[in-house]
Structures are given as C-alpha cells and as structure tokens.
Amino acid sequence: MTDIIQKVKNLSIGFRSKKGDEILILKNISTNIKKGETVGIVGESGSGKSTLALAMMGYVKHGLYTIGGECQFNSSNLLKMKSKDLEKIRGRKIAMIPQNAGQALTPNLKIGYQIDEALQLHSDFDEKEREKKISELLNKVRLPSPETIALRYPHELSGGQQQRVAVAMALAGTPDLLLLDEPTTGLDVTTQAHVLELLNFIAKDTGTSMVYVSHDLGAIAQVSDRIIVMYSGEIVLEGPSRDILKRPIHPYTHGLLKSIPKLSLAGLPESMPGSQPQPGTIQSGCSFFDRCNFSDENCKNNSPQLEFLKDLNTSVRCFNYEKLVNESQASQTINKIKNKSQDKEILNLSEVSISYAKQKLLDQIFNRISDDNPTVKDININIKKGETIALVGESGSGKSTILKSIAGLLRTKDGLIRFDENRNLSSDLKERDPNDLRIIQLIFQNPDESLNPNHTVEEIIAQPLKLYFGLKGEELKKNIIDLLQKVRLGEFYTSRYPRQLSGGEKQRVAVARAFAAKPDIILCDEVTSALDVSVQAAVLNLLQQLKEDFGTTYIFVSHDLAVVRAISDRVAVLYQGRLCEVGPSNDVYKFPSHPYTEVLLGAVLEPDPDIKPKLVAEDIVEERPPEKGCSFQGRCSRIVGDICKKEIPPWQLTDSGNAIRCHIPIKELQKEQF
Amino acid sequence: MKLDNIYKEEKKSAFAKLSEIIITMASRPSGLIGLSILVFHIILAFISPYIAPHDFKAIDPTLMLQAPSAEYWFGTDDLGRDVFTRTILGGRTALTITFFGSLIALLWGGLLGIFCGLVGGKIDDVVMRIVDAFLSIPWILAMLLIVSLLGTSTEVLIPALGFFYGKGIVRVARAATHDVIAKDFIVSARARGHSNFSIIWNEIIPNVRDAILVEGAMRWSWMLLGFSSLSFLGFGVSPPTPDWGLMISNARGLMSFAYWAVIAPIVGLSSLIIGINLTADAFAKALGIDRSTKAPV
Structure with a gap:
C-alpha cells in the first residue's frame, strides 16, 4: 500500500444552517490517490469538487467544518493537523494551482521574485542554486527566454503565461501531489490546449500525482488516468478515465456526456432535465432521482451505496447501473436543426470598423474618431432573416465589440449598419428611435449580472412590455405568464427574485425578457458559457425552439466552437477584429479552412480520450492587430512570405461555399490540411 | 424538517x-440595546409636552439650583x-x-450622487469638484456664517444642517452607483432605450438604497453631535427653547456644586447618539452591509 499518496476516508464536510440543521456539502467521501497518477474530479458547480480538493491539502473553507472522516497524507490526518505542521506540507509536499493565476500572482512583484520566494520557502537551495532553478523552472513550463520573463511583472504576461508561472511556482517545492482547481477555465481554447499539454508533460516528467478539478469533461479527458464524478456532494462514479468516458454506467455521467455538443456532429444535443439539488434538500433516496431516466420506486426511497464492480474496475452509486452496462457508447441523439432562414436580408454590416482609441481633443470637438489601425476593421456581413449566425474567435477578437455596436452601445468609426435592406441604424443609442431599439435585443453571458437582483421575475419581464407596448394590469400579467411558459417556467416564478433561481432558470428569465420585446434580432453574447454543461444543452434547445416559433434571427457570439457548431447556420471567424472566414457552418467545420480556423478547430477538447487536440500554432497573444497585411500573420504556421506581411489577403471561395481570406490558394490549403 | 423552505x-x-x-x-444584543434606546427617545419626544411636570420657561429665582427632590426630579438650573x-x-x-436635517441630506446627497455616478463624464467631474471644495470648508465655520446671516430659527437650521451633512452622502451614493453601473442589467436597460430617470428609479435605486440608508443613519448621529455643538457655542436654537447643547453650555460653569444641571442633558445626548449608532450598525448588519470596511468620508 505504499503507493497510495493521499487517502480520503469517509470524509464529510458541511455547515450549519440558520435553523441549526447540519447541511452536508460532502457526504462520506472515500478515495485514494496513487503515486504518479492523475485523477480528474468532475462535477457541476455546487457538487463539492473544490471543497474535496481543498480538503486534500488540509484546508476547509471558512464557514464549513469537518463533520467526520479524514484526509490522510503520509499516514497523518491533514484535517486534524496543527497549522505549523501543515505549513511544512503545503507547497513542499502538496501544491495547489489556482483557477485564476492572474489574481493569484502578486501584481507588484516580478515573476522571478515570486518564484524565488516559493523556492526559499520550500527548498534548501542557496542563492546560486536558486538562480539556476528559477530559469530551470521557467524552462520546464516552456516560457520563452526565462531570463527576460523572470524580470517581468504579472500584468505583462498573457493569461496562459500567467498560468504557466503558477505551475512553475507550484513545482518549486517539488511536490508529491499537485492540486489543480479549474486551471484552464478562464483561458482561450488554444491556450487551454497548450496548458493541458504542458500539464501532461509535467506529470510524466516529474512523476507527480495530480488532482485535476474541472467542470469540463473535455479537459479532464485529456489529462486524467482516473475520473471521479461528483454529484450533490457524493461520488457517483469512479473509475479509469477511458471506461468512464466510453461507457458511463451512471445515469448522470451518461446524460452529461450526451448533453455535450461535439465538433463532429451538427445539431443540438439532448438536454438533461432539471438541475442539481441544493445541499440539504435531499432527505431520502438517490440525489439524482428526479433527473434520472432509469429511476424506479426503489431509487426514491433508498439511497444507493457506492458499489465496486470488479470486472469493470469501477465504482458506481446506482441501483440500475446494469441497464447502462450493456449500452456500449453513450449514443448521442441529436435534434437536427431546421434552417428556416429566408432570402430576405435583415441586417447588413458594411465596412464597419470600431476603434477604442482615445480621441484627441480636435477629434472630440469635431465629433469624429481617427485611428489608422482600429480594433475592428472591414466587417462585411449580411444576415438573412431567420438564420443563426455565429461570431467566433478568441478573447480580443472583437466579436463582443461588434455585438455592442449592433446594439447601439458603442459608436462605430466607419461603416453602415443597415436593417431590413433600407433602414440605416445609427450606432449611437440616442439617435435610434424606440422601434429601432425594440427590434434588437440582447442576452448576456452572465445572468447573475444581467438581472437586477432587487427585482422579481415579474418586474424584470415587465420592463420591456411596459416600455415598448405600454401594457398594464391584467394584460401585462397575462403576457408575463405567457412568456414564462414559453421559456418553460411556470407562473409561480413571477414573485421570485433572481437569487432564488438556478443558473439555468435565470438565463431563461433573461431569454424571456429579450423575447418580450418581440424583436427581429437577438444578440446572444456567450449565453451558455456561464452555465453548467447539462443546463447549457437545455438553454440551447430552448433558443432553437423559440427561433423556430418566432422566426427570430440570432447573432451568436461564442468562443466554444462545439456550441457554435450545434446551433448556428453560418459562422464568421474573427481574428484581431478582422474577418478570416465566413460560411455555412457545415463547411467551415470541414477542411480546407483558414489557417486560424484550423488552429481553433484543432484546439477544441472533446470528452473522448482518443481525440487529442492538434496544436498547430503557438499560443502567443498579440496586443494589437498588425498595421499591414494579414491579421493572422503573427501566429500563422503556413505563412507564405512577404506578401502576408504587406497585403491584405483576398477573399477566396471554396467549392463547398465558404469564403476564406488567405493568400494561400484554396487548392494548396486543401492539400496541406487533409 | 422542512429544509425546502430555506x-x-x-x-x-x-x-x-x-x-x-x-x-x-x-436579535443581536447591541442592536436590541440601540433600538430600545432610540425607541425610548422617540416616544419621549412625542409625549414630552404632555408629561412635562413644569413649565419649561418658568423662571423662579427662589428655586435656583435646587438639588434633585421629589418635586424637581433632576433638580433646577x-x-x-x-x-x-x-x-x-x-x-x-x-x-x-x-431627523429632518438628515432626511434632507439623504435626499439631495443620495440623488445627486446617483445622478453623477450614472452620467459620469464632465458633469460628474464638475459636480464632484464642487462637493470636494465644500468638504474642505470647516462646516462649523460655515454654519456660523449662515446662522449669523439668517438667524437661528428651525427653518434655517434644518436645511443648513441638511446641506452640510449631505456632501459625504454624495460620495457614498456615487461610489455605490459605480458598483452597480457596470453590471449587465444596466447595459441591458440602456440598450432597451430606457430614460436616465427610469434607469435611476428602477434599476439603480433598489440596489444602492441600502448603502445610502445606512450612511444616512450614521449621518443622523453625527448631525446630532454637530447640532448640539452649535447650540453649545450659542448658535443653535435660541433660548428659552430647551436644548441639550444650550443646557450643557449654561450649566457647565456650575458643575462643581450643581452637577445635576449638566448631567441630565449629557446623559440624554450621549444615550441618543449611542442609540442611533448601535441601531445604524445593526441596520447595516441586518441588510448585509459591512460598515467596518468603509472609511467615513
């Protein structure tokens, strides 16, 4: 048994409610972390995965306390240890890599200093050795030219580089166990793929055990040997990573895998009903009971125990897992989306450019914007009535900026936004009349922020109804209830406040509010990225249903290519505020494509251990778009020569119908990318 | 066990x-004490004209500086x-x-602060610099000027106090508005085309109300102290209107042999200030605002 490094035994952690009841966040968790293995802990928000990871380094969040059980590290219980002894273990034996490295690094200390600090604390090297060790560590996490990086401040690095520094700091104490709490969640797709690849390399290279906590099955699939699936504070499934992803024998995991959109499949995945129960609400029976398709009477009254299946080498907490054992791979049923777009053009952007540059005094006086190299430039898109067009790109690609200008929240520098073929929309709110404002509605990324916390659902939905249609009294009430039913929420939600709703319910209210204005166009800004996977599919399905009912046009902004694949008819790929590729989504996802699209597609993580991300380009972050030539020249792996740096590439049409803006002839792209 | 209800x-x-x-x-001891003191004072203020055993302005040279007795509970001055x-x-x-002074302070300070926070830009800059300029003037000097120009009637004192104690509220309200203004629900309201007034009324006020109310409650106790200081200096309400500051001022010279005349108003004033402070703290805690992290402006 010497190869077990961390042993969690019957661990329960919880808090006391105002009424004095004990509410459990973790319920009787037992698991072992072996030497050299990477364990992925996956679950939705509120499943207790972070609490478990923190307990593994002897930390219990303020307000929570240990109710029972222990976390054994080298046969001593971390949860009962004195803080002096814990200090010796944390950093040296167990290190943690936080979710947001940008916030975890001290902003006013140089990178090298911060790593040195970690070395001083956790190692016995003298000054000379530490100097060498710093560059060694920075080299190990593959940061370019360690000597210069060490002298920089955290804000001078990109998100991915900051995360690498955090990894280097964690490695400074040569720990036996690394805890990673959502280490790639805030990063761009391409950066995320690179960081994961680095983590894989480090795990192999140093033999460190890792516990990788994430909500993202795609990321977990890439790094872990073993997966623990958590639901409502319990382990519901635990086993070798491949088996769990290929043959999930717990209904929750089964449903979860089915609800993730895949690159290879167009159309919307099946959604899982309901949401995770709040801690303390489940009294008896299985905690997954009300969302389960396989449940029976037994599940309602008795709680299943975690059962170890020897032949599958998997533990499962379900009475009816046998029903799933025989079903080989989670066969994904896809609701094909019906493209009801008409030929009529509803919105046209021509030559739109937007600048964030600070205006000079003279320009302010003449009320104009002068900037030779604006953030967004040359955007020409026409959007047909009833279609869903997606704008994709990494952060900084200008996709949200374009959305803001369409909504009238940000002034454009040049260009026209034309509605319905003949009406010009000003990009300034004050110059739009109420009807212009009504036809375009927004749905935001984070429903926590987009709903006023002091308004009830009724008041929230009433706002546009009162503003645009002047509804009052009974009629207003009737309309609100109508809208709530359309987004699959009942009448009794009217008197609730946003804080009493789950993430998915909140987003539904936001959707209802947008539809209340009877808009022609709805702008969706990353509408599903703040939601849990199982809820995401449900919201996507709802949006699709509403679109079919009302004939609304969606402009959908997302960084998640799989989600875009699922819902959109057409895709526009943006890099540094310039269009790279536009076309029907089926064709954009097929090669040949723009080199940047190729990079994006290659970096998508799928919850399948057999599909590895392809890392084509470096994950450098560019501050500004280049002055001349192709916008992607800085990172392109297929650069042909001077022409890319000097001339703006021409639009080329492929056989399948998408337009690519590249100097490389389509035929050659085809040869290289197949 | 009905945990669902949580x-x-x-x-x-x-x-x-x-x-x-x-x-x-x-439910907290400090809150209970504060509330009881405050409620006691408020009830007393309402019923005092009816329960007062003597005429407050009846001067009687034969009764000068009597020690407390059954007839004169706290003695005579x-x-x-x-x-x-x-x-x-x-x-x-x-x-x-x-009370009315802080109500005025709350209204003008709160509304101006919210407006500046929402509008921003040049208007905000100009207004805030003016507020800053007023903050730098010692209020007691400015009050002396106003009182000596306009007299010491209640009609002058209430708005003057309200004006000087509202400056700080402007800053608090503006800061609270800035917290809210970046949230998407405001952006959403703007994109829908709501007017500034509607945004202030529907979206901002419900979210900054609590912070401003707590600030107003604190200002109340400060204003009480300030008002009493004015009276103590002789610039508050004019005699013979009974007033604590004035009473303390009159009796302080005689403290060595007629302590009762000065103790009663001191106890009254300090207990009311403590009462309001404790209540404001409990109010802030009940609303979930941590006042300890906010420095007074």
Missing part, C-alpha cells in the same frame, strides 16, 4: 420586509427652571431638527 422565499410586502429587518436587528422638564423637551428639539 431556499424558497416569496415576494414580501414592504411591511413584512421591514418587520423582518427589525427582528434581525433586535441657575434660573430655577425644572431640569427634568427641560431635558425631556430638549430631546424633542434635537430629534426633530436632526
């Missing part, structure tokens, strides 16, 4: 909300007036003037 609450009436807040406030009567009536003056 997570389910329905919309409550304003009265139910208020009573819930008061119950939460009273240097003009032979009943200290008990004057103390309970003095609370009435102080409470009325400062």
Whole structure:
C-alpha cells in the first residue's frame, strides 16, 4: 500500500444552517490517490469538487467544518493537523494551482521574485542554486527566454503565461501531489490546449500525482488516468478515465456526456432535465432521482451505496447501473436543426470598423474618431432573416465589440449598419428611435449580472412590455405568464427574485425578457458559457425552439466552437477584429479552412480520450492587430512570405461555399490540411 | 424538517420586509440595546409636552439650583427652571431638527450622487469638484456664517444642517452607483432605450438604497453631535427653547456644586447618539452591509 499518496476516508464536510440543521456539502467521501497518477474530479458547480480538493491539502473553507472522516497524507490526518505542521506540507509536499493565476500572482512583484520566494520557502537551495532553478523552472513550463520573463511583472504576461508561472511556482517545492482547481477555465481554447499539454508533460516528467478539478469533461479527458464524478456532494462514479468516458454506467455521467455538443456532429444535443439539488434538500433516496431516466420506486426511497464492480474496475452509486452496462457508447441523439432562414436580408454590416482609441481633443470637438489601425476593421456581413449566425474567435477578437455596436452601445468609426435592406441604424443609442431599439435585443453571458437582483421575475419581464407596448394590469400579467411558459417556467416564478433561481432558470428569465420585446434580432453574447454543461444543452434547445416559433434571427457570439457548431447556420471567424472566414457552418467545420480556423478547430477538447487536440500554432497573444497585411500573420504556421506581411489577403471561395481570406490558394490549403 | 423552505422565499410586502429587518436587528444584543434606546427617545419626544411636570420657561429665582427632590426630579438650573422638564423637551428639539436635517441630506446627497455616478463624464467631474471644495470648508465655520446671516430659527437650521451633512452622502451614493453601473442589467436597460430617470428609479435605486440608508443613519448621529455643538457655542436654537447643547453650555460653569444641571442633558445626548449608532450598525448588519470596511468620508 505504499503507493497510495493521499487517502480520503469517509470524509464529510458541511455547515450549519440558520435553523441549526447540519447541511452536508460532502457526504462520506472515500478515495485514494496513487503515486504518479492523475485523477480528474468532475462535477457541476455546487457538487463539492473544490471543497474535496481543498480538503486534500488540509484546508476547509471558512464557514464549513469537518463533520467526520479524514484526509490522510503520509499516514497523518491533514484535517486534524496543527497549522505549523501543515505549513511544512503545503507547497513542499502538496501544491495547489489556482483557477485564476492572474489574481493569484502578486501584481507588484516580478515573476522571478515570486518564484524565488516559493523556492526559499520550500527548498534548501542557496542563492546560486536558486538562480539556476528559477530559469530551470521557467524552462520546464516552456516560457520563452526565462531570463527576460523572470524580470517581468504579472500584468505583462498573457493569461496562459500567467498560468504557466503558477505551475512553475507550484513545482518549486517539488511536490508529491499537485492540486489543480479549474486551471484552464478562464483561458482561450488554444491556450487551454497548450496548458493541458504542458500539464501532461509535467506529470510524466516529474512523476507527480495530480488532482485535476474541472467542470469540463473535455479537459479532464485529456489529462486524467482516473475520473471521479461528483454529484450533490457524493461520488457517483469512479473509475479509469477511458471506461468512464466510453461507457458511463451512471445515469448522470451518461446524460452529461450526451448533453455535450461535439465538433463532429451538427445539431443540438439532448438536454438533461432539471438541475442539481441544493445541499440539504435531499432527505431520502438517490440525489439524482428526479433527473434520472432509469429511476424506479426503489431509487426514491433508498439511497444507493457506492458499489465496486470488479470486472469493470469501477465504482458506481446506482441501483440500475446494469441497464447502462450493456449500452456500449453513450449514443448521442441529436435534434437536427431546421434552417428556416429566408432570402430576405435583415441586417447588413458594411465596412464597419470600431476603434477604442482615445480621441484627441480636435477629434472630440469635431465629433469624429481617427485611428489608422482600429480594433475592428472591414466587417462585411449580411444576415438573412431567420438564420443563426455565429461570431467566433478568441478573447480580443472583437466579436463582443461588434455585438455592442449592433446594439447601439458603442459608436462605430466607419461603416453602415443597415436593417431590413433600407433602414440605416445609427450606432449611437440616442439617435435610434424606440422601434429601432425594440427590434434588437440582447442576452448576456452572465445572468447573475444581467438581472437586477432587487427585482422579481415579474418586474424584470415587465420592463420591456411596459416600455415598448405600454401594457398594464391584467394584460401585462397575462403576457408575463405567457412568456414564462414559453421559456418553460411556470407562473409561480413571477414573485421570485433572481437569487432564488438556478443558473439555468435565470438565463431563461433573461431569454424571456429579450423575447418580450418581440424583436427581429437577438444578440446572444456567450449565453451558455456561464452555465453548467447539462443546463447549457437545455438553454440551447430552448433558443432553437423559440427561433423556430418566432422566426427570430440570432447573432451568436461564442468562443466554444462545439456550441457554435450545434446551433448556428453560418459562422464568421474573427481574428484581431478582422474577418478570416465566413460560411455555412457545415463547411467551415470541414477542411480546407483558414489557417486560424484550423488552429481553433484543432484546439477544441472533446470528452473522448482518443481525440487529442492538434496544436498547430503557438499560443502567443498579440496586443494589437498588425498595421499591414494579414491579421493572422503573427501566429500563422503556413505563412507564405512577404506578401502576408504587406497585403491584405483576398477573399477566396471554396467549392463547398465558404469564403476564406488567405493568400494561400484554396487548392494548396486543401492539400496541406487533409 | 422542512429544509425546502430555506431556499424558497416569496415576494414580501414592504411591511413584512421591514418587520423582518427589525427582528434581525433586535436579535443581536447591541442592536436590541440601540433600538430600545432610540425607541425610548422617540416616544419621549412625542409625549414630552404632555408629561412635562413644569413649565419649561418658568423662571423662579427662589428655586435656583435646587438639588434633585421629589418635586424637581433632576433638580433646577441657575434660573430655577425644572431640569427634568427641560431635558425631556430638549430631546424633542434635537430629534426633530436632526431627523429632518438628515432626511434632507439623504435626499439631495443620495440623488445627486446617483445622478453623477450614472452620467459620469464632465458633469460628474464638475459636480464632484464642487462637493470636494465644500468638504474642505470647516462646516462649523460655515454654519456660523449662515446662522449669523439668517438667524437661528428651525427653518434655517434644518436645511443648513441638511446641506452640510449631505456632501459625504454624495460620495457614498456615487461610489455605490459605480458598483452597480457596470453590471449587465444596466447595459441591458440602456440598450432597451430606457430614460436616465427610469434607469435611476428602477434599476439603480433598489440596489444602492441600502448603502445610502445606512450612511444616512450614521449621518443622523453625527448631525446630532454637530447640532448640539452649535447650540453649545450659542448658535443653535435660541433660548428659552430647551436644548441639550444650550443646557450643557449654561450649566457647565456650575458643575462643581450643581452637577445635576449638566448631567441630565449629557446623559440624554450621549444615550441618543449611542442609540442611533448601535441601531445604524445593526441596520447595516441586518441588510448585509459591512460598515467596518468603509472609511467615513
């Protein structure tokens, strides 16, 4: 048994409610972390995965306390240890890599200093050795030219580089166990793929055990040997990573895998009903009971125990897992989306450019914007009535900026936004009349922020109804209830406040509010990225249903290519505020494509251990778009020569119908990318 | 065990909300003490004219500086007036003037702060610099100027105090608005085309209300102290109106042999200030605002 490094035994952690009841966040968790293995802990928000990871380094969040059980590290219980002894273990034996490295690094200390600090604390090297060790560590996490990086401040690095520094700091104490709490969640797709690849390399290279906590099955699939699936504070499934992803024998995991959109499949995945129960609400029976398709009477009254299946080498907490054992791979049923777009053009952007540059005094006086190299430039898109067009790109690609200008929240520098073929929309709110404002509605990324916390659902939905249609009294009430039913929420939600709703319910209210204005166009800004996977599919399905009912046009902004694949008819790929590729989504996802699209597609993580991300380009972050030539020249792996740096590439049409803006002839792209 | 109810609450009436807040406030010892003191003072202020045993301005040279007795509970002052009567009536003056004063401060300070926070830009810059300029003037000097120009009637004192104590509220309200303004629900309201007034009324005020109310409650106790200082200096309400500051000022020279004349108003003033402070703290805690992290402006 010497190869077990961390042993969690019957661990329960919880808090006391105002009424004095004990509410459990973790319920009787037992698991072992072996030497050299990477364990992925996956679950939705509120499943207790972070609490478990923190307990593994002897930390219990303020307000929570240990109710029972222990976390054994080298046969001593971390949860009962004195803080002096814990200090010796944390950093040296167990290190943690936080979710947001940008916030975890001290902003006013140089990178090298911060790593040195970690070395001083956790190692016995003298000054000379530490100097060498710093560059060694920075080299190990593959940061370019360690000597210069060490002298920089955290804000001078990109998100991915900051995360690498955090990894280097964690490695400074040569720990036996690394805890990673959502280490790639805030990063761009391409950066995320690179960081994961680095983590894989480090795990192999140093033999460190890792516990990788994430909500993202795609990321977990890439790094872990073993997966623990958590639901409502319990382990519901635990086993070798491949088996769990290929043959999930717990209904929750089964449903979860089915609800993730895949690159290879167009159309919307099946959604899982309901949401995770709040801690303390489940009294008896299985905690997954009300969302389960396989449940029976037994599940309602008795709680299943975690059962170890020897032949599958998997533990499962379900009475009816046998029903799933025989079903080989989670066969994904896809609701094909019906493209009801008409030929009529509803919105046209021509030559739109937007600048964030600070205006000079003279320009302010003449009320104009002068900037030779604006953030967004040359955007020409026409959007047909009833279609869903997606704008994709990494952060900084200008996709949200374009959305803001369409909504009238940000002034454009040049260009026209034309509605319905003949009406010009000003990009300034004050110059739009109420009807212009009504036809375009927004749905935001984070429903926590987009709903006023002091308004009830009724008041929230009433706002546009009162503003645009002047509804009052009974009629207003009737309309609100109508809208709530359309987004699959009942009448009794009217008197609730946003804080009493789950993430998915909140987003539904936001959707209802947008539809209340009877808009022609709805702008969706990353509408599903703040939601849990199982809820995401449900919201996507709802949006699709509403679109079919009302004939609304969606402009959908997302960084998640799989989600875009699922819902959109057409895709526009943006890099540094310039269009790279536009076309029907089926064709954009097929090669040949723009080199940047190729990079994006290659970096998508799928919850399948057999599909590895392809890392084509470096994950450098560019501050500004280049002055001349192709916008992607800085990172392109297929650069042909001077022409890319000097001339703006021409639009080329492929056989399948998408337009690519590249100097490389389509035929050659085809040869290289197949 | 009905744990379900923890997570389910329905919309409550304003009265139910208020009573819930008061119950939460009273559930802490400090809140209970503060509330009781405040309520005691308020009730006293209402009933004092009816329960006062003597005439507050009846001067009787034969009764000068009497020690407390069954007839004169708190003794008499240097003009032979009943200290008990004057103390309970003095609370009435102080409470009325400062309550309405802080209401005015709350209104103009809160609304101006919210407006500046929302509009931003040049208007915000100009208004805030003017507020800053006023903040740098010692208020007591400015008050002396106003009082000597316009007199010491209640009609002058209330708005003047309200103006000087509102400056700080402008900053608090503006800061609270800035917290809210970046949220998407404001962006959403703007994109829908709501007017500034509608955004302030519907979206901002419900979210900054609590912070401003707590600030206003704190200002109330400060204003009480400020008002009493004015009276102490002789620039508050004019005699013979009973007033604590004035009473302390008159009796302080005689403290060595007629302590009763000065103790009663001091106890009255400090207990009311403590009462308001404790209540404001409990109010802030009941609303979930941590006042300890905010430096007074």
